[in-house]
Amino acid sequence: MSETPSSDGPQRVVLVTGAAGGLGREFAIALAARGHRVAGLDLADLSGTADAIGDRFHPVRADVTDPDEVEAAVEETAARFGGLHIVVNNAGIYPPLEFEETTLEDWRRVMRVNLDGPFLVSRAALPHMKAAGWGRIVNIASAVVFLGPPDLVAYTTSKAGLVGFTRALASAVGSHGVTVNAIAPGLTRTGTAARTTGADGGFERVRDLQVVRAVEEPRDLLSTLLYVCDEGSGFLTGQTINVDGGSAMH
Ligand SMILES: NC(=O)c1ccc[n+]([C@@H]2O[C@H](COP(=O)([O-])OP(=O)(O)OC[C@H]3O[C@@H](n4cnc5c(N)ncnc54)[C@H](O)[C@@H]3O)[C@@H](O)[C@H]2O)c1
Structure with missing residues (x-):
């Protein structure tokens, strides 16, 4: 990217998981x-x-569910850029599953990626944030936590776990200048969402449940992400910010 950075604040080092496509x-x-x-x-x-x-x-290249790969990825990042200050736990999977046809392995896979992943990445990153006396952990949850759709029981459970993780970890690390927050998007137009949840007119059905009558796009989440990561957002912690066009209000 060639343009000049648009912020005068300090340059931080960020790790975004699931950054190959979609929201990441x-x-x-x-x-x-x-x-x-x-x-x-x-x-x-x-x-x-x-x-x-x-x-x-x-x-x-690493798997967020593999502790050794995660450790190595975090150390490689810190060595490459000289520290690590912001983690965006975005990698996640959301396979639609009929509840009674969900196998234990299906269930565990969703929990491994969506919960073990943020745990392992955050745990590996924290020593670097504590050393800097400043950090931001942003967990990408989902508005399904407030809505509970029938074909996403495992997924909803994992993202509700991520909301609890956000709150308790915020308490555990707040004294080190590290905030922990979650962003809960509504159904957002990415390739994976289009192939799975958005198939069969899903985007249109969800749009009609929203107060904002438009399909959510990845760009609709960016101002919230930047706000949570901002230097001035140190008093915002343990929160889940629901950015879903008003389909759920809490
Ligand atoms: N798109 C939506 O409608 C929506 C809504 C709410 C929440 N979310 C959440 O946002 C996040 C991103 O969703 P998306 O639609 O961009 O999905 P996506 O499939 O486009 O992107 C997810 C990325 O994570 C990567 N990934 C998956 N498992 C991994 C693993 N074990 N290790 C490392 N990387 C892994 C994938 O390769 C992919 O690049 C997910 O956590 C999802 O649950 C998405």
């Missing part, structure tokens, strides 16, 4: 445009994100 790629691009240096972690090929950002981006 947009998050990585937006944070880099703020002047931050961004590592993107994914199982999938990160070259599209790397091409979009340029030399403020470092790709790391």
